[in-house]
Amino acid sequence: MEHKIDFRIYYEDTDAGGVVYHARYLALAERARTEAIRAQGQAASDLLADYGLAFVVRHAAMDYRAPLRLDDIVCVTTRMTELGAASCRLVQDFHRVGADEAGADCGTLDVRLACIRAGDGRAARFPPRWRDLLRALVA
Template sequence: MATEVRIYYEDTDAGGVVYHANYLGYLERGRTEFLRERGLSVRELADAGCIFPVVRIEIDYRAPAVLDDLLRVDTELMRLGKTSFTLKQQVVKIADSTVLVTAVVTLVCVKPGMKARRLPAELISAFDDGP
């Protein structure tokens, strides 16, 4: 699954490149759209008592993005557990296919109050095509 992101002036730092923390937001958008493509709404899951905080992220910055670049965030399932799942994500510059960022992100399913719970059946079945 891929999500496109355009780089605006507000995304850049004093050096004219994308500020490193902004990539976390791009990755979040990619994860949300990854779920949406599988028929899942983050809002509806939250309303049903399933919240998915990031509990681990490993990120490598390989090359910078700059003003007006068009990026693609690729997301794929790596691992599906009983209460968590791990995704592999990449941020790629569309113009030349340069991989700018790679990340491995683990999310855990919690109910309000932040107590871990099993992944909902609809999420598990949405991932049936597997890693």
């Protein structure tokens, strides 16, 4: 399964030339991951409230292919490729909506998340309910 969500590119997302600043892709990806989890029936904040656990980014690698610009609509597609006991790996693709096929593919983020105890930052296994939720996102 994959989750798709659209975002408009605002002035605050861009540099002086109207091109999306490279770090903003990470913020858009974070929003997309949060909404992918919400679409499965839980909010990411529930993991903290119910179990004292949180997601943290352990690794992120971005491959930029074409720029996003002011007022573009970008579709972020999120799919999980690996699910471990206390970590997961997702791939997130960025596509300009309405672009021709040659210019639509703007980039891909390969991100690994870890589940940690918020109190001490140590790795922790996903609770069974959350493993089931995350398993639904596995491509």
